[in-house]
Structure formats: C-alpha cells, structure tokens
Amino acid sequence: MMMKKTVLFLAGLLLNDAYGQLNFERSRIIFDAGQKNSQSLVVSNISADTPYLAQTWIENDRGEKVITPLAALPILQRINPKQEKQIKISFIGSGAELAPDRESLFFINILGLPPKGKESQSTVSIVIQSKIKVFYRPKGLPAYMLEIGGLFTLQC
Template sequence: MNIKKIVYSSLVTGLLLIGGLLPFAAPASVVIAGTRVIYNAQDSEITIKLSNNGEKPALTQVWLDKGDPKADPSRIDLPFTITPPMSRIDPAKAQTLRIAYTGEPLPQDKESVFWLNMLEIPPKPMADEAGANHMQLAFRSRIKFFFRPAGLKGSVNDAPGKLTWHVADKGGKQVLQVTNPTLYHVTVIAAAVGAAKFDDGDMVAPGGTLDIPLKGHAAAAAGTKVQFTTLNDYGGPVQGEGVLQ
C-alpha cells in the first residue's frame, strides 16, 4: 500500500501501436525489494535490489524526487547519487542499486522523506510479433525513501505510541486529527473510533498534524479509545491504541 504503480504517460504515446483489438502487454515485471527505504546518516551508502520476475529483458531508470510525482527527473537536485541510474535486467536476474548521500545539508533535527522512483520500459515486440497490434506500457513504481539523521531523540518504534488524537468538525464532516510530536514520520494505514473508520492510509510528518476523514460517526468524548495501525521500517503493520484528547 506504500508502493504506487503509475503508467508513465509521457512514454505511453510513444509505446502504443494503434490498431484494432490491442492485447495488453504483461504487467510490470521488475520489482523493488521492500516497500520503503531507510537511509541512516552514518551509512556511507545503502543498496537496493531490483529483480526481473518476467520472461523478457527490461530497461529500468531510477531516481529520487521530493514528493512531486510529475517532476522532471533531469531537473531534480537532491544530495544523493544512484548507481546505476539506468540498467538492463535480464529475465530471472537482479540489479543492485547503490545510493550514497553526497553530504549537502539536510535537516539534522528530524527525519526527511523523499520518493524513490523506478521506471520499467518494456522491450520492443519480437520479430514474430511485429505484424501484430500491441499496447505496451511503461510502469513506474514509487516508494518512500527516509533519510534519518544520527542522534535523533526517541525511537522510531515508539513514535506511533506518542501520537495524539482528536475528533474535529471540518466543513460539516468529522475528521480524526492526528498530531505527531516525534522526530520521525509515521504512516497510519487504518484507524477506528468506535464504528467510525479510516482505511485509506496517510503519513503524518514530524511535528505535523494530519486530518484524516472518517467513514461513519465517531463519539468525540475525551478518553474514547482509538484503534490504529501503522507501518514499521520494514513495511509491516503494527497495531496500536490511543485515546481521544
């Protein structure tokens, strides 16, 4: 639920062969190991594995962005290098990416978040398929990339338990306000106050407050229990319980 797969529209036009009935090419075959990346500042570099689970070679391009999925990769300036930025991965093979922090200033008093993008470009049709009509799509996977400075106070594992919760009225609709007093990002994938629920997933930044819409009506009395689920560093769900303030 933290991986966003997007049809990369700027390439689709060039990859479409227009015809009568267009059979779709196979879905994305290259996968990223993990659903999020944690870069600890004390590490000289980190490695990430890309695996081609498909039956054909694939060309991949990898880059980081600041949160805008439409940003032009050639214009993004971030203090990280990725090697290799482009690679061909044969079927049943893998490619190891190396990401290194180049040292330009980033906040040292809280965690920073970026997005790691992997664009998979399918191969051209085989010679025996040249006469057929095909629709080929380039797929992009996008996962969170956290830069964690050294010496941050508190523990990332304790951060979900420090969230505070309120029920508020916004425009005639109830929202569950979650405030994060910690120095770490916390991804909330589900929350419930009685019969009122939230299951769309969202992330609250360090020191930030997030309004999440509720389905159903929640009792707003202080002390009412809030059941919630967050994600840990490995992308696994962690159950938690809080109370309305």
C-alpha cells in the first residue's frame, strides 16, 4: 500500500509541469444596449514562455453558434507570453429576434490552443474551452437595484 502511494505522489510531481493558460478579467458580461454598442473582454496569457492562439465565437442559450445579433472579434488571435489582448463583442444586426422585455442569454467561447509539442518529446497538449455568460439587456429595461451595506444604489 505504501509503494502505491509513493508511485502516485511521484507521478503527480512529474505531471505537475504544465503550461500556462489564458485568464479572463471577468466571469460574465452584461451587454446593456441602452448604454453601449460593444463590450470588451481582456484575455491574458499568464505563461512565461508559451504563446497561445485564442479562437472565439458566440453561442445562444441552446448551444448553437450564432452570427447575429452579437459577434466576437477577432475570431482568432495569437497571445504571446505575459501579454494581454482584447476581444470585442459588438452588437450587429437589428436585434428583432431578441425579446424586447427581458434579458437574452448568450455565451462567448474562447478556445485556448497551445503550441504543438516538439517531435522528439512525448507531450500531451490540453486544449481548454472557456465559456463566459453574456447577458444582453435591451433598451428600456429598468436598472438593477443593488444593496451595499444597507444602502440601495442603482446599477445598470
């Protein structure tokens, strides 16, 4: 039993040598059409020496890729080590397919693609797809009420 624990511990140490990955400045985006026509999401590569490709697209609440009314640009970009880049989410189209009296839920997907391993090494590349909620608020919806320390403040 002790031998098995030792082998698992050593395997964990060897597998711990992992590449960095992409980080995001926030975990959700509220797209208020009454205030802005676009939102930006900052993506950071925290790796010290490995560049990543970031592929982005928008899905609706059923998991279907959409082209309108929201678009994420650029679709594909290289993010060098210790570098930050922006992904811009823009409102395109008329929005006629969206409910005018409530929020609509979308997801921005960011696929972090690591570089290909060297031919002489035995490596495993792990591709991570991150999904971030995007709440689209049409014009005319009332602002949220937010309570902070017993005081009410308005927040859109």
